[in-house]
Amino acid sequence: AQKITQTQPGMFVQEKEAVTLDCTYDTSDPSYGLFWYKQPSSGEMIFLIYQGSYDQQNATEGRYSLNFQKARKSANLVISASQLGDSAMYFCAMREGRISGAGSYQLTFGKGTKLSVIP
Amino acid sequence: NAGVTQTPKFQVLKTGQSMTLQCAQDMNHNSMYWYRQDPGMGLRLIYYSASEGTTDKGEVPNGYNVSRLNKREFSLRLESAAPSQTSVYFCASSGGQGVGYTDTQYFGPGTRLTVL
Numbered sequence: 001a002q003k004i005t006q007t008q009p010g011m012f013v014q015e016k017e018a019v020t021l022d023c024t025y026d027t028s029d030p031s032y033g034l035f036w037y038k039q040p041s042s043g044e045m046i047f048l049i050y051q052g053s054y055d056q057q058n059a060t061e062g063r064y065s066l067n068f069q070k071a072r073k074s075a076n077l078v079i080s081a082s083q084l085g086d087s088a089m090y091f092c093a094m095r096e097g098r099i100s101g102a103g104s105y106q107l108t109f110g111k112g113t114k115l116s117v118i119p
Numbered sequence: 120n121a122g123v124t125q126t127p128k129f130q131v132l133k134t135g136q137s138m139t140l141q142c143a144q145d146m147n148h149n150s151m152y153w154y155r156q157d158p159g160m161g162l163r164l165i166y167y168s169a170s171e172g173t174t175d176k177g178e179v180p181n182g183y184n185v186s187r188l189n190k191r192e193f194s195l196r197l198e199s200a201a202p203s204q205t206s207v208y209f210c211a212s213s214g215g216q217g218v219g220y221t222d223t224q225y226f227g228p229g230t231r232l233t234v235l
Contacts, residue, residue, distance in 0.1 A: 004161075033221055045162075045209060045226035052221065091161060095222060105150075105213070105222045106177060109161035 003027065004092050004110035011115050013082045020067065021077040021113045023092035031098035034075040035107065036066065039089040048090075051075055079115075087117045121145055123227035125210050131233045132200045140195040140208055140230050148214030151193035152177075152224060153185060155206040162209065168193055200234045207231050 013019035164177030168187040211224040
């Protein structure tokens with residue numbers, strides 16, 4: 001089974017409107033972290049927002065917020081007031097396991113959602 | 120502060136040729152990673168290194184070797200390139216500690232490799 005599922009291959013949104021990008025995850029570990037990255041057409045991977053499994057509140061970073069529904073195992077990214085520069089691929093990723101000192105924690109990525117912002 | 124840098128940006132190889140992709144980070148991170156990105160596949164982990172002197176296999180290690188040269192540098196080597204290794208390769212690093220630490224990975228700009 002896929003650990004990270006992004007069911008929307010492509011999305012369109014009107015400039016200045018809000019958009020939600022879906023992400024569901026699958027893990028049996030009680031400790032995990034969820035990340036969203038943006039990949040514009042130039043190709044770089046840009047970190048947007050993080051949500052920990054024990055975080056009580058939904059994460060927010062400027063126009064980005066994460067709608068975290070633990071029981072449903074979903075971590076949807078909400079972009080408010082879309083801008084033309086938001087057109088990009090968006091990837092959801094998960095780190096399983098509790099962080100405890102030194103070590104590497106692998107990320108598992110979804111296949112991404114291509115967001116197009118229409119003027 | 121350059122973050123994570125990768126060289127080269129583009130490379131074309133013939134089947135059977137070898138090459139090394141270079142990665143360096145200036146964030147004093149302990150952990151470094153190599154991913155490949157294929158169309159429609161997201162990013163998949165090739166190898167990672169938790170600290171200087173240690174390396175471990177990821178999801179798709181076959182056909183690759185890595186070297187953690189020092190804390191800053193982590194290289195990926197293709198000994199005998201195959202067309203199936205045509206991909207975009209990303210290096211990433213993470214590190215830090217303390218309250219609120221999330222182990223966020225920060226990525227380099229990528230290397231676009233074509234194997235003919």
